[in-house]
Amino acid sequence: MKWRVSILCENSVGPLAGTLGEHGFSALLEPENGSPLLFDTGQGLTLFHNAARMKKDLSAVDSLVLSHGHYDHTGGVLPFLDSYGPRSIYGHPSLFMPRYRVKDTGESTSIGLSASRAELEAAGASFDLSTEFREIAPGVFLTGEVPRTSAFETGDRGLCCDEAGYEPDVTVDDQSLVLVTEKGIVLLLGCCHAGLINTLEHVALCLGRRDFYAVIGGTHLGFCDQRQLDKTSKALRTLGIKKIIAGHCTGFAAACRLSHDFPKEFHLAQVGYTLEV
Numbered sequence: 001m002k003w004r005v006s007i008l009c010e011n012s013v014g015p016l017a018g019t020l021g022e023h024g025f026s027a028l029l030e031p032e033n034g035s036p037l038l039f040d041t042g043q044g045l046t047l048f049h050n051a052a053r054m055k056k057d058l059s060a061v062d063s064l065v066l067s068h069g070h071y072d073h074t075g076g077v078l079p080f081l082d083s084y085g086p087r088s089i090y091g092h093p094s095l096f097m098p099r100y101r102v103k104d105t106g107e108s109t110s111i112g113l114s115a116s117r118a119e120l121e122a123a124g125a126s127f128d129l130s131t132e133f134r135e136i137a138p139g140v141f142l143t144g145e146v147p148r149t150s151a152f153e154t155g156d157r158g159l160c161c162d163e164a165g166y167e168p169d170v171t172v173d174d175q176s177l178v179l180v181t182e183k184g185i186v187l188l189l190g191c192c193h194a195g196l197i198n199t200l201e202h203v204a205l206c207l208g209r210r211d212f213y214a215v216i217g218g219t220h221l222g223f224c225d226q227r228q229l230d231k232t233s234k235a236l237r238t239l240g241i242k243k244i245i246a247g248h249c250t251g252f253a254a255a256c257r258l259s260h261d262f263p264k265e266f267h268l269a270q271v272g273y274t275l276e277v
């Protein structure tokens, strides 16, 4: 099966005139035959605008996949349902838990879903939730919960389950989407809170193959220390990935590092970027 993957929402924009950036991520997955899937929705600020500029018909989207329950990936769900009607939505059962970013100063911001499960269901959401690695369409898999096996991927310590910041949030619902293509495995990341290497190793174990062609999306490397970045770069080298298309929570410094370490493989994930596989 051939696919076209187009980034609809991202922090920055490419050269496509009139598109807009926002802190968020969304990608449209169009198969050669059949209906497209929407992977994440951004905050809902730029989804419709950018899709129109890119001449993408979102009404044709068959179902939505949510990488995790942060606002910058799920904020477009309610406007999508209001515009296009009921849809199946794939995700993890912990999508709806409360979440906060708590700064060292004690300042706390709610960063979970901006609509409740009941509001989304009233608007036509039919949730299909699982913690397991599973095939949701021919050649399309969701990782389910990703085991945190690497010693160096320590997660984002600023994320908490409670407003006061006592209970760390490991973002257990974080999952990525896998396309098995003729060119190899393509991995779509939301924020990859589970860790990039943890996620790649989990997919390799579940599929029994490790021919990764591309990773595309947010790596969360912008929130890790230099030691983790060093080890991630070394581990990526051994995997031989052909395209590393990173953006969103990768951040400027980590993107520069990846660009330096992988000059042929690295591409900046931006609104308008299209991958054909």
Ligand SMILES: [Fe+2]
Pocket: 024, 025, 070, 072, 073, 190, 191, 218, 248, 249
């Ligand atoms: Fe994010």
Ligand SMILES: [Fe+2]
Pocket: 068, 070, 191, 193
């Ligand atoms: Fe996130």
